[in-house]
Amino acid sequence: MSEETKTEETAEATEEQLTLESLDLKKPLDKMTVKELRELCIDKFSKFIVGASGMDKETLLASIKDVLGIEDEEEPKPAEEAKSKIREIKDQVKALRAEKAKAESRKAVEILRKKINRLKKQTRRLAKV
Incomplete structure (x- = not known):
């Protein structure tokens, strides 16, 4: 024993x-x-x-x-968060495009175009995640 x-x-x-x-x-x-x-x-x-x-x-x-004895921590999946954020931004882009089509002055069109481009860049960055 x-x-x-x-x-x-x-x-x-x-x-x-x-x-x-x-x-x-x-x-x-x-x-x-x-x-x-x-x-x-x-x-x-x-x-x-x-x-x-x-x-x-x-x-x-x-x-x-x-x-x-290490416990695995559940992390929120960044891809799921990014997808919802991308969807929101794309909705904003659609709204801005509709507004751009209705805009009459050249300056307003140019401002909206720049906003749309910035939002599209954000979606591309989020898609990399």
């Missing part, structure tokens, strides 16, 4: 020693490549993570964070 308790104690001790700071990583986990994550799993987490060679990056990150 004493041997079993010793192995359990050493397993618990190795779990306690594995922290993000103790790994001395050069980059954050999210910035590491799949190859680097696999090597990390094989070198440091071989007892806890099985099948690392067949996992993709998302699965490797999730399993490493699970072993280290």
